[in-house]
Amino acid sequence: MGTAYKRIVIVGGGTAGWMTALAVKAAQPGSTVELVESEEIGIVGVGEATFPSIRDFHASVGVDETEFLRATHGTFKLGIQFRDWRAQGEHYFHTFGNFADVAGPTCLWGQYRRVDDPTLGVLGDQCLPTVMATQGRFAKPPKDQGNLYTYAYHFDANLYAVFLRTIAVKRGVRRTEGRIVEVMRRADGGVDRLKLEDGRAVAGDLFIDCSGFSSLLLGRTLEEPWVDFSHWLPVDRAWAVSSAPTGAAITPYTRATALEAGWAWRIPLIDRIGNGHVFSSRYIDEDRARQQLLDQLDGPALAEPRLLRFTTGHRERFWVHNVVALGLSSGFLEPLESTSIMMIQRGLHHMLEALKPGVPPAAPVVDAYNRSMTKMYARIRDFIILHYCLTGRRDSEFWRDMVTKELPDTLVFKMHAWRQTGALNLYSTAEGFESSSWLAIYAGMGTWPEFLDPVLNEVPLEEARQALRQRREQIAAMAATMPAHDDYLRSVLRK
Template sequence: MQNKIKNIVIVGGGTAGWMTAAALSRAMGTQLYNITLVESEQIGTVGVGEATIPLIKFFNNMLGLDEDEFVRETKATFKLGIEFKDWKTHNHSYFHPFGNIGVNMKGVNFMHFWLRWRAQGGKLDFLAFNAESAAAEAKRFMRVGAQPGPKLLPDINYAYHFDATLYAAYLRRYAEQRGTQRIEGKIVNVTQHPDSGYIESLQLDNGQTVAGDLFIDCSGFKGLLIEEVYKTGYTDWSHWLPVNSAAAVPSENTGDLFPYTLTTAREEGWQWRIPLQHRTGNGYVYCDHYISDDEAASKLLNNLDGKPLAEPRTLKFTTGIRNKFWVKNCVAIGLSSGFLEPLESTSIHLIQRAIFQLLELFPKNEISDLLSNRFNHEMQTEYVETKDFLIAHYAVTEREDTPFWHYVKNMELPDSLKEKLEMFRLRGEVMADKDAFFNEVSWFSVLFGQGLRPEGYHPVADTLSEDELSTRLTKVRAGVQKRVEMMPSHSTYLRSGKLKASDLS
């Protein structure tokens, strides 16, 4: 079907809708394209996603956002990783950091050299060679400026905690300033071409008609276009990721703002704690087969560090993905395309990934099956790889103390994850794709942290003498310590107002 793409219609606001509108208005402009976003103030958004991963910086940089303004407008704090408490077993914790661990040597991941060193009696945890972990433990933070000459100290990789509602509002202002038109209204009917089945227009409850050439479904779990119009179907992954509910509540801040997300395993799931400048975000993610909604809300309130600022709000979801993300002239982005629980802060990244993929494959005159099939393949791969990483947090554990933990520890795993776990047991790596969402550092941090111990390591790690290996690890450790010692506390850094990257080197 020949169809000049000019009118782009985004259905739904929230984080997904306004991220999409902002990106399209920046990348495509509004001289050749008309970008319209339709949303209704009567329909609420989920708006609890407050934690991100470092790739969010690529999105913000693409938009040309001023980072200091972004931090102020969204009440953001900085995030160096995630602490997992009571996941392996009670009274045990580990950290999944951003950034590199050590320095790769001889073309081989640093972790192999650390495994050899550990086998020979080395005592320091591998996180001692990661600047983000050391800074998080000390509750310190500072952005690192350009380093002239040889790099003697590690960089600092970070993401953000922010108020998702404020972020959506911030991007709305950004998009509207660049020509995106917002229309208020609820969609009551969708008109399709009688032969092709392509969506032609939306009818709103106020009688207005919104025509378009390409429709982007950001309508949330409902999937107003991708599911209600095109009946794509949904692949349910809840047999692997059985949590299906979340009780969320904000609370007052207490003490210093720590630069990481805290996740604590509970009897029927896990609890998050996310510090923002103006409040702390809290939530209990659980499976309602094992606990009622009221009991979950009560358990959440009983485990807050500060005074609650509202009544708990309960969200329901089914982990999985649409069978297709792009059908005819409709592309699903955000919750309308699928949902993976918030354990590793993947929701906003999956929105970002879909936006970038759409921009890469954006049609000019024809919406070709080649483009949509490629989009569907890339996004399905992204979701499947992320799904396996999340499952590993539950399956690799020593806990069987409640029905929920007994189930996840003993459930049958997908073959793709089984292969990764066997590879890790063999020599401490999962052979993650170089472009994978979660790299070898992430897999090692989580699998080792959950208690899985490799039996060997890469043979190249044996090519260094014991003295040379010890000397190199000592230098790396010293660099990490020096980098962290130069940082102020995270709270001090936020309060200073001096958020511009310093000349720290």
Template sequence: MTNLRRILIVGGGTAGWMAACAMNQAVKRLGTVVELVESEEIGTIGVGEATVPTIRDFNRSIGLDEVAFMKATQGSFKLGIAFQDWRAKGTSFFHGFGDYIVNAGPYSTLNHWLVARHLAGQDAVGPFDDYHMAAVMAAAGRFAAPESDPRSPYAYFSYAFHFDASLYARMLRAKAEAEGVVRHEGRITQVDRHADTGFITQVHLADDRILAADLFIDCSGFVSLLSDKTLAEPWVDYSHWLPVDRAWAVPCAGTGTPAPFTRATALEAGWQWRIPLQHRTGNGYVFSSAHVTEDAARERLLAGLDGRVLAEPRLLRFRTGRRQRFWIGNCIAIGLSSGFVEPLESTSISLIQGGITRLVNLLPDMDFNPGLAAEYNRIQALEFDRIRDFIILHYALNGREDSEFWRERRRIPLPDTLAEKIETFRATGQVVLLNEETFVTPSWQALFIGLGLIPQRLDPLMAAQDRGEVLETLRLRQQSLAQAAARLPSHGDFINRFCKADPA
């Protein structure tokens, strides 16, 4: 067995520098050199400012201190996503991170809520959000770190972050370079391949430098310089189900204490994000160009901002889908070069993290056993497709009647994997999880119930319980969460105490 001698990452930004930090940490004991080439004249997308809780695992794995990270990136905490106007105008629900106090078996929170709702009516039990700690905290504008004691209500939530992606990439770059990663500034003009194997051998830069490597990681974004332009790997298109293909993005001034959640508001031809950081608020309108013009979408976004505009809006054009294969020969696509699922559930950085982690776990040597690539491609494809289904669900169960965009979304035939999930939950209240699910049972429950899908069946063991006992148990759960949230500091106070960024 001969270890890799040199790994070259093509492209910087969030994906490139995450890969640089993680790969360097994994292979430095092998004597493998990690290098990265990027061009400042090309720039990065840099609008992905919301995450899911797995980002905490990644930062911890590379030794990134959370307090330093929050200060350096102007970060705020994220307990989940508030969905406004998706089921119908004027409605809202919350997808919180973490679990319900009881989530398994016939006496779960969901089954208590369903039976109590059947016995006493919706008004008596309140929204399902009232029984999730993250949702209750978010509604109250509170935040603190979770506890590990399972007897505590603070053990049943998780959190992620909002942050400035360009500042995150800058922090990762400084860390990677300090630990030995070699950065090359330059624009790639040519890619060479081995005549027999088709493996990439080296890249040429505009100033005539040549960079050779054994393993190439394509983090070149939507350009996909290696995976698409060089290797012509086919694209698996998701746009039949997810037709949004544009996004306007613009920052505005903050308007007080940042909320501990992302807001996603359904609009006529897509949806608008609102991501509060310490120093500003990120905003965007993700839309279908078949249903609204770019100019009209831009005006719609600017009309709905809460604060003063801080920069010119940027237009991003994209298509949803993924590469058929992610690992081809000695090249692995990570980040936007590997695929893109619209940012509705903030999964872009999670997909980067998953791709990097699997590469570390399946690290090849100079033999490049094809079984490693086959397993990597299998798992990556499943993860993309599972996230695809979760995103489609938001549209498939919408109840809006105000535009053709939303009516079309209900008419489109669904992937079999999603259709079966919906029908199983509708009939039984059970969530069927498949391999490589990013979102697990509590997330699916929050979306199903939030979008108005109420199971037709009550669990017989739960339904057989005493009426008064069921209602009292649910009332106590609701009360305990509300009281627990009220004891916590406000989100703003928590940030000011522990991780307030220096003035910009």
């Protein structure tokens, strides 16, 4: 049985385009895969911080980790350090690890609160990758203990796109260089072909829009409406700039520092540091925001800062007729939790599941895809809002407004369940973050339930104290045996 779409055309390169090209070529061997991009347009491509799911993508398309790190100037990432979010001068970590049991008599956080012993330190001391990040250490988790923690990467997004393009072209993806000047439609409203500036035409059966913020096919051509999230997430600008390395150790984590009207990112690469300031133009002007970014730099800026403008939200539908949008062309959530590539992956996965051999997806399948993507955006939106609404800061209009905003009902329910019962409630589908992530943010922001589950009393108090102390000591001992992140990275790159 043949494929329903003999000709699959991807519009736009960059991370989204070339990830899509690799994945589609592997999953649809009976189709031609053609990617159209113009070197004149360029890509957003800043220093990129990622989510652990990127390792699943690399495994699925056969990307070697060492080759990837070398090609993209990559480093390892254990999570994110949040500075000045709860209050100025305070920080906490959200790392890719677990806190053991999160329910029942042996619930780790519950016993930690019940014991209430300052000598146990912060809850993060009970999470191995948090201790590793604090100490600047890194090692891959042992294969037989893979549930202890996981990791992601930092890398240069421009170099990543080039890296993926080289692999994809070798595997048979056709790359067409050219600027699209017209999109020709079919009688049913779908896209028939693309007209390029030099007169060539690129025809296809399925078009995947990876054209970035311009959203050439889904937004401009099909005029799919925008669902606006800026009421909850008012940041709408970002200055981005690279700075020179300082010679200090390369940290195995991203840093997010809360500022007057937004926050600044710091992403360490091998040869430079990626920096940015995400802010709301309602609360601060662009020039002041630019200066606040420059004031954050550890070393000299390597270029003039670039300004990006955006609106948080997504297209009402993601798959319309024979057009599917992935990446920035489908929507944008601010990069606070490094979810951009993970969302591309999710969309790719669901799209490829729908592309069964023989016939195009039926309307209910496309509808299910759109519902799934809509839920994913809403769930991740809620998790990002959580960082803002729990703050104790009242030192600027931005932070005062963020804690008084009306929240989405889905987030209100989760927060109520946590505060009243200690339940880390997760909906059944499309969750972007596991319960351990929600716990890390609640704990880091000092937000705890009003009541503790009486079942915790089934464990004698001294026994609970000893178990927590023992786990803390074991984690500290494990981290102490690990190499510094710099040393581990060098050993990997020498292979």
